[in-house]
Amino acid sequence: MNENEKLAQEVKAWRAKEGLTAEAAAKVLGIPKRTFEGIEQSRGFPYPVLLRVAMKQGRFA
Numbered sequence: 648m649n650e651n652e653k654l655a656q657e658v659k660a661w662r663a664k665e666g667l668t669a670e671a672a673a674k675v676l677g678i679p680k681r682t683f684e685g686i687e688q689s690r691g692f693p694y695p696v697l698l699r700v701a702m703k704q705g706r707f708a
Contacts, residue, residue, distance in 0.1 A: 651691040654698070658686050661702045676701050 648656075662672045673683035676698070686692045 649689075650695065651689045654692060654695050655687050655689040657699065658683075658702070662687075 658672075662669070665672070665675075667675065669683055669687070670680050673680040676683065682692070686698070692698055
């Protein structure tokens with residue numbers, strides 16, 4: 648499993664745990680919905696560490 652796939656799994660698990668739609672999750676993280684969908688489809692993200700930190704903060708929107 649590569650890093651993009653690993654990040655995708657983490658993002659999907661976070662979204663399921665929070666009970667968010669893709670649109671709501673993107674809004675919480677402050678990124679476009681299409682970018683969020685790309686992350687979930689294992690396309691990667693240039694700042695994975697920052698994304699993980701944001702997900703750990705929980706719901707803050």
